[in-house]
Structures are given as structure tokens and as C-alpha cells.
Amino acid sequence: MVGITGALNNAVTGLTAASRAAEVVSSNVANAMTEGYARREISLSSDTLGGDGGGVRINGINRMVNETLLQDKRLADAAAADATARTTFYADLENQIGDPTTEGSLSWTISKFEDSLLTAASMPDSSARLSSAVDAARLVTDKLNSVSADLQQTRLEADQSIAKQVNTLNETLGEIELLNRTITTQIAVGRDANGLMDQRQMLVDSISEIVPIKVVQRDNNQIALFTKGGGILLDGHAYEIGFTGAGVMAADMTLAGGQLSGITVNGQAMTVGEGSQFGGGTLGAAFAVRDTLGTEAQAKLDAVARDLISRFESTSVDPTLNPGDAGLFTDGGGPLVVANEAGLAGRISINAIVDPLQGGAAWHMRDGLNAATPGVVSDATLLNAMSSAMTTQSVPASGNFGALQRSMAGLSADLLSFASSSRQSSELTQGYTNARQEALHEMALADGVDTDYEMQNLLVVEKAYAANARVIQTIDALIQQLLEL
Template sequence: MSIASAFNFAISGLTASSRKAEVVSSNIANAMTEGYARRELSIASQTLGGTGGGVRILGVNRIVNQVVQQDLLLMDSAAANTTAKADFYNRLETQIGDPETAGSLSATMSDFESALLTAASMPDSTARLTTAVRAASTVADKLNSISEDLQAARLTADKSIAKQVRTLNETLVQLQEMNRTITTQISIGNDAAGLMDERQSLVNQIAEIVPLRVVQRENNQIALFTTGGAILLDGSAATIGFDGAGVMAPHLTLDSGALSGLTINGYPTSTKDDGPLGGGTLGAAFAVRDELAPEAQSQLDAFARDLMTRFEDPSVDTTLSAGDPGLFTDAGSAFDASTEVGLAGRIRMNAIVDPEQGGSSWHLRDGLMAAAPGAVSDGTILNALSAALTRESAPASGNYGSALRSASGLAAELLSFASSGRQSAELTQGYATARHEALTEMSLADGVDTDYEMQSLLVIEKAYAANAKVVQTIDAMLQELLDI
């Protein structure tokens, strides 16, 4: 071996050791950096003229477990999706309220029943009649409040959809440009590992919005597909279209055309949670806006209908005629089955019995359509109103089944509907969260191990010292030859 060859070997070894030290230092420095993938220097023996020529650097590799990373992206979406649904049902359950808590729907119904019984026991008491009127008004106010909150949840979901679509579009354009930049940097011999980390962070940002599958393409580019089959990025970025609503009401629906759906590159696509863009927070937001909240509104409206019709029966209040509004009204009118949607938000106490609306509480005792007060000792109608409230009957609408229930029993069933939805969502959420945590641990295990990196640094130090010693020896040999 010539001195020149030995010198070249040593120099290449020094270069490789120096570069390795740089990579290891980067790993240690970024051990706590989220999204950072551990680096390894790839080297190979170099051949010059058929003989060994030292070592050459092939490049810097990002060490990523693609299987774990892909599963983690899917669990990001699943966990976020189930959390959003559980939050909705928890919000609904809180609005309906625990039966033991004052102000809950069941509690207000119980107070109303008690107030009617108390008024019937002493029908000549104006104070007791007024208390019963106030209790009835509180029930109507509670239904209004729950309905308003359901529409607020729908509007919040609609705004969330608009925000998520905006994030999707902006991030997909960034990923498209990042793909091009990475390809360019690698083609001119630069290290693009940092850019790949940044690209992965962008992918992670939208993984909760829609469940993603990442496909590696040539020249270190990536393509993004949803598990529902939508192409988000493959060379060029897709454009997702959506128009947010400024207001929300029970009658505004996707099917009626009053609310916006989704488009991909101008073509309409399903908004179902099992559709092309479902499975993440975007699908959950559509589910809340178009399915979960409307279903809850339907159940609430069915309860309001049952409550109204119990008191519109002329056999309960003999002063009423067919078509007259009873104790509860639809914004002043009698119940109309064709306008049931949103009824819970419009239900009101009949102004005839409400002193605050210019009415008189004695109408509760003597009949809504009575022209003048009757015998103050006559509690017949009050007893009939109380019996109507506790009478068990099957609700005419809603998904309550055919079982017979009192008004309070139906309120308990409404709470059960919300509780069952929450428990089901939380069960799914728990499974998704557990898997997400397990995959996160596996992903972290593939990250930077500082103990291992420090051991590698010691090995690199020895290799650098050995190559430096070769250079020193060659220098000494040359000095001896020059001195001869």
C-alpha cells in the first residue's frame, strides 16, 4: 500500500467519523423534539481502480417504523373522532341534567307535578295557582334551553368544519411544495432529513381531521389517501370545498340544501362519517351537525309534542274546543304535526294563564277558555291536568318505542337516550385512546435513545482518533524521508 493510498484512507475515515459525530450530536440535541426522526449515517467501502479506496458517505437516513407510524396516524383520527362524539353526548346529557339536580328536566317536571297537586288540594289559593303556572313555564323554558343548545352545538360543528377544511387545503398545498423542495434538495446532494421531519409534522397536523394512508412515491415524495378512498395529494393537492352557515335552526338540513356539503376538486362527496373524508374530527363534526344533534332534537320535539297534546284534550279542560291550544302552545298556537321540527324551541306557556303575559292564573283552575272565574273550591280541572300529566301513554313520535310512559317517564327516557349515546361513544373512545397510547409508546421507542447515542459517540471518537493517528504516522514518515 502506498503512502498516498494510506493517506486517502485515513482522510476518508476522518470525514466519515466527523459526519457521524455530527449526526449523533443532532440526535442527542433533538431527543425531545416532537416529530424528529432519529438519523443514521449510511456509509460503504469505496473502490478506486479495482482496489480499496477508503470509505464513502452514501447519505443520512431517517429511522422510522413505517408500520407503527401509519397505524398511529389512523389512531389519531379514530381517537379524535370518538372524543368529539362523546363530548357532544356529554354536553347533551349535562343540558338535560341529572334528575337529582335542581333545574334538570326531570326536576322541573317533578316540580310541575307537585305544583299541580298542591294547587288541586287548595284551588282557592291564588299563590298556589301562580306557583303551578311558574312551574309549567319553567318546564317550557328548560325545553327551549336544551333546543337552543342543540342548535348551538350544530353551529359550532359547522364552524369547525369550515376551519378544518381551511386547514386541510392550506396544509395540502404546503405538502405539495414540500415534496418538490425535498426532491430538489436531494437531487443537488443536500441532506433533506430536516425537511422530511417538517413534512411529517404537516401530515400529523391533518391526521386528526381525516384518517390518512401515506404512500411513498419516487424521488422521496409522498402521496396521501384517506381510508375512504379520497385522493388528497398525489403530485398535486386536492381542493376541498365547503360553505359555512352563519346561523343554525332545526329546519336547516343538508338534505334540504340549506346547509353545505363537501366537494373534492369541485365534485360533491359524501359527508357521512364512513364516507371518503369521514373517520376523523371532520366526519365527527358532520355527524354532530347532520345526524346526532338532529336525532336529539327529534327526541326532544317528540317530548314537547307529548307534553302539549296531554293538555289540549277537551276531556281534560272542558272549556277547550278541538283545535284550541292547551296549557302549552307552539309560540301561541295549538300543536300542528306538520311543524313538529323544532317544537321544543318554540314551546311556550299559554299567555291566558300567565300573569306576566297579561293573563290570569285562575284560568288554570277554571279552564283556559272560561269567560269568568268559577267556584274557587272547584278543583276538577286541576285534578284533570294532574292526571293528564301522570297518565301513561305511548308517544306519537320520536324513537321511544311503543311502551307507555308518563310525562316524567318520558323525560327520564330522554336522559337515558343521551346517557346511552355518551356511554357508547366513551366505550369506543376508550378503545381508540388505549390503542393510540400503545402506538405512541412504540413510536417513542423508535426515537432517540440518548444512552445509545452517547455510546456511539465514544466509538466514533475512537475511530476518529485512530484515523488521526494514521495521518500523524504518515506525516512522521514523510518527514523522515525528507530528512534523508
């Protein structure tokens, strides 16, 4: 009877293993389309009983995950998100400046102002043409104001995005910490924790676009999370990520100046930007837009405004001006203050002296800003000087445009070229990162559930189950024969 009992035990364990294998196959097939589900495989080994064969032992159910591929995919997701955000910024800036052939663009308003000066100079006694020149000058300042306001709004939205992403990070890290503990507890009491591991993986994937993440396996099936730059997010417990939103945004507000918040981890300041502890991903891109890309674009826009103001403050253009007087274009109504250039494009305006909407008179365009009374109506000297000031070639005093001399129209074209070339360069990077992300995504899908393979495996399970059932049936017949003796 000992041999029969051993055979029966072996067959029962075989039936149990086959039943559990069928359960695993059914779970895989049922979750073939489930996002974040990792394919399961049953782990078996031979068992012993008193030194003799004891059938088959179920060691557990394993999640089949390629950690290296998953890590590469997460980094690719972060890189693609970062490149997309940068491309979007430059595309928006390019649209704000506008195509030169499109009405309302910066180049178009400058060209219209130049044309209005020539038109007024051809008939300086025409009040309508002088008023048209004033209106054209206002279009230029309004456009610069508009682009500057859009830039600061973009920076403010980036600041608000940082705050939202930091909140998401803190909430998700807390959930992952809780899952870490729950998974350890479930395994300790002998329960299957694979479903919880799927949930944890999905949470990690959900924040991988925000910050490039490195996952480190710890004891008891726990994980630790670090940023690609070495910042700690979770190790035993979730670290608190700190950030304070600005609420408002001005061109002179910067991280270096202390007006804007950076990132802290458990109260300790972290570096942000390219290659830093929190560089890359949508969080790094938001910091770049707020602190680097936006400020660089604003500086170039301010340089255009400074160049425009400077051209009309010269006494060689308007002899009625005294040194230090504001010219046709002003810094918020006053003369240019070089030390206060940040945000100049948002403050530039036409001089109230020539603007009827501000109580001025358009004839000052012809006779001079400080002229007490109208002069000779046929004298177009000042209008011609203004026209010449717009076309004079000079080197921009700021904005890092280089040492080449430019007219006002040429400088505005260079501003558009900066936005366009930056967008194109960013699009090249985006194309590469998106292609890499897509390729790794396809590879990850290939590691998922293959229903054809699962059906083949099910046939093997079915045969194993039938064979073990046949063994039990045979043993039953043998026992019946013994009982009949």
C-alpha cells in the first residue's frame, strides 16, 4: 500500500499543479489587453517526502518582467516628454512673433511703421498721414507688449505646472510606499502579491514622464526610487518634495534672484536644469521654460525694444530733444534706463507728446517732440530722419545677437530666426526621442501576453491534467481489486 499511496500523492500534486497552471494561463489571457499587467508563469520543482519522491511542488507564481527594458522605456518616456515641451514652447514663441508676411506680426508692424514714415514725409502737411504714423508706431509697441505678456504668461503656466507635478509626485510616492509595505505583508503570510506589484509598476510608470526614474530593488520585494540625476524620491519611506508657486510672474523674477522657488527634498534644496538632480521629464522641461528658455527669449525681445528706443533718443534724429529726454518710443513714458532692461518689451510705449489718445498732438512727429508750436508744414526733415533711423545699420547693445550690424527690420527678423531655428533643433531632438520611445514601447508590448503561446501552453496543461487524472483512475482500480480479494 505504501507504493500505491505514494503514487496517489504524486498524482494529486500533479493535478494541483496542472490546475494552478491553468489558472495562470486563464489570468494571462484575461489580462492580455490590461495596461501594466505582467505575464505570469508558474514555478515548479520536484518535492520529496521522507527522502523519497513526493510529487511536484508549486514554488510560486512569477511576474515575467524585463527590468532593463522597463528602465530604458521609463527614461525614454521622460526624454520624449521633455523634448515635446521644449518644442511646444518654441513653436508658440514663433507663432507669437508671427510670420513676416502675416498681418499683425512683429516684422509686419515694423514694416508698416517704416512705410507710414515715408508716406508722411511725402506730404508732411497732412494731419491724417501724421496720425497714421503715430498709429503705426503704436502697433509696434503693442506687438512687443503682447509678445512679452505671452512670454510671462507661459512662464507663469510653467510655474503652475511645476506645482501640480510636485503634488502628483508626493501623492504617488505615498501610494508606492504603502504598496511596498502591503506587498511585503502579503508575501509574508503566503499570499499572492503579483496584482499589487502590477499596481506599483503602473504608479512608477505614471511618474516616469515627470522625472526620469531609476528603480532599485530592495529586500522583501520592496523598491527604492531615485531620479536619474541622483535625487532620492523613495527609499524605505517617501521623501517630501517641496515647491512654492509664484502666483504672478514678471520678467525680472528669476530663480537665481530668489523671487522664484526651486525644488526641495525633505527641506534640502536640490538643483534643477540640464544634468541636475531633477533634470529631464516634464518637470525639468517646466523649469527650463520658466528659468531658461523663457528668460532667454524675453532678453532677446527686450533687446529689440531697447534698440528701437535708442534709435529715436538721439538728438541727431530729433534736434529738439535734450540729452536724457525720452524719444518717440519710451520706457513706460520715460527715457531708456539700461540697468532696468528686464521686461522692457512689456513696458515700451509711444511718447504721450505725439499721441492724441494721451492728450498729445501728431504734428510733433513732423516738428519735434519738444517743439512749442507747429513749424513749417512742408518741412519733412524730422520724418526723413526717423525713417533713416529705422534703416540705419547698428550692432544691438544686448540680447546676444552677435556683432553684425542690423537695421530695425533685420533685428526683428533675427528674433524670428532665433525662435524658428530653436524650434527646428528641438523638433529634431523630439523626433529622435519619440522614435526611441516608440521602439521601446513596442519591445515592451512584445514581452507582454502572447495569446497564441498561452493557448499552446494550455494544451500542455490539459494533457498533464488528463495524465494525472488517468493515474488516479488506475490507482483507484488497483485499490478496488485489492478490496475484492
